[in-house]
Amino acid sequence: MAEPSRRTVITAAAGLVTLTGCAKYGEPTNPSPGTPQGAPANTVLGKTEDIPVGGGVIFAANRIVVTQPVKGTFKAFSSICTHLSCPVATVAHGTINCDCHGSKYAITDGSVVRGPAPRPLPPKQITITGDSITET
Ligand code: FES
DSSP: OOOOOHHHHHHHHHHHHHHHHHHHTTSOSSOOTTOOTTOOOOEEEEEGGGSOBTEEEEEGGGTEEEEEEETTEEEEEESBOTTTOOBOOEEETTEEEOTTTOOEEETTTOOEEESSOOSOOOBOOEEEETTEEEEO
8 A cells, every 4th residue: 555645645634624614614703602693682771861851862882872752752763874874973952963964863753854864764672671771
């Protein structure tokens, strides 16, 4: 029986490394235990007392704006402007305001009050538990 050449051994080893790499492709590197894949984790945003009646608060890190149009009624929308995707800057005088080009959205339903925004802010799902606001 012939001994494998040095070149044969190196080629076989390289193939093994390639196969090992392919077997891991696309798999999560560190899935969270107990969290189904693809399911967003619930994120506590803040307290209801922090949302002014007739106004709102922008949670920039979460890309969400929570409003309270009337006492005890909370709404949530994406905080990304539908014009050219700037983050909205303020909530004042009943509107959510983008400073990039002046779009304004109603705090009641995210509808466009003033353009150039072409579409309303998409709604976001939140849950109120006690005085805690959670993005769900
Ligand atoms: S990106 Fe908001 S108005 Fe243009």
